[in-house]
Amino acid sequence: MxxxxxxxxxxxxxxxxxxxxxxxxxxxxxxxxxxxxxxxxxxxxxxxxxxxxxxxxxxxxxxxxxxxxxxxxxxxxxxxxxxxxxxxxxxxxxxxxxHPIELMPQAREAVTALADRFRILLITKGDLLDQERKLAQSGLGELFDGVEIVSDKTAPRYDAIFAAHGEGAGRAMMVGNSLRSDVIPAIEAGAWGVFVPHDLTWELEHAEPPRDQARFAELQHLGELPALVAALD
Incomplete structure (x- = not known):
């Protein structure tokens, strides 16, 4: 790295x-x-x-x-x-x-395990009021050092966010279920892109996994994330 x-x-x-x-x-x-x-x-x-x-x-x-x-x-x-x-x-x-929030398996545990050692961000697309509602109901809000609700996720947007909230994309990781929005543009910005597949993903978020990229990783679930981060640290 x-x-x-x-x-x-x-x-x-x-x-x-x-x-x-x-x-x-x-x-x-x-x-x-x-x-x-x-x-x-x-x-x-x-x-x-x-x-x-x-x-x-x-x-x-x-x-x-x-x-x-x-x-x-x-x-x-x-x-x-x-x-x-x-x-x-x-x-x-x-x-x-x-609709009430339903956390994904091991989501709280994964974020909590990393929050003491890393700057933790939430980067999400969607309607501002709805995403703020879901974040408030999730009970995870206090674990994030920064929250960005954006209209779209692109390499320049990731570059700007990681520069504003951290030490640049080169020292950052983006974790998500969308190859098109979470993984590929984050890698293009210079960050790690970690793909955690969901059994239901909107067709417009589909893309081919960038397996030839050194900063691409794929996990079966969020519970595997702390071990991945430890291996890279």
Whole structure:
């Protein structure tokens, strides 16, 4: 390594706590509501297209997801979607925003084990109010030396965050479940990128693992992180 590891950053959704599970549950409800109008597989394709198209407008998070579902419902029904369906989609989004936090296995133990020796950051995408709510409910807030809620995760953004909160990307590590957002851009910035797969990951976050990169590591779960950090220290 080019220097001693001093800063460890964690993704939030589906790394420290469950998230995608609730999106999938809502998608199933969406398919039920539109079952008289369109085949479920085709509906999910149209929804994913809308989400991809709308990222630049709405960003990441529940609110953009709900708006994309409403747009898709209007499109697939040729603007004949019943008002009751729109209301049900809005209520589903509100339920998602109220859902209690479920920490991932060994998340608290992993962060706690490292917090005494390293600068610990949370770097997450999504809606500001929702991510602040989840962080407050997680009980992990006091363990973080810094929290960054960003519109997107890119190499320049990681470079800036690690410079502001630590000693630069060369002495930093990013831990997350998304290869596209957490791992690859962090490595491009000069940090370690540690991939902790989740059994449900949004299609738009998929990418090929950068196995040829010296600063790439993959773990089965967060419980393996302290040992990895010790081996690099």
């Amino acid at each position: 080019d220097g001693k590891l001093t800063t460890i950053a964690f993704d939030a959704d589906d790394t420290l706590w469950q998230n995608e599970r609730f999106f999938r549950m809502t998608q199933d409800r969406f398919a039920d509501l539109l079952s008289d109008h369109v085949d479920p597989d085709h509906l999910m394709e149209r929804l994913l297209e809308a989400e991809r198209r709308n990222l630049g407008h709405y960003g990441f998070g529940i609110k953009g997801f709900v708006l994309s579902m409403i747009e898709t419902a209007i499109d697939v029904t040729d603007e004949r979607v019943p008002a009751g369906v729109i209301r049900a989609l809005l209520e589903a989004g509100q339920e998602m925003l109220r």
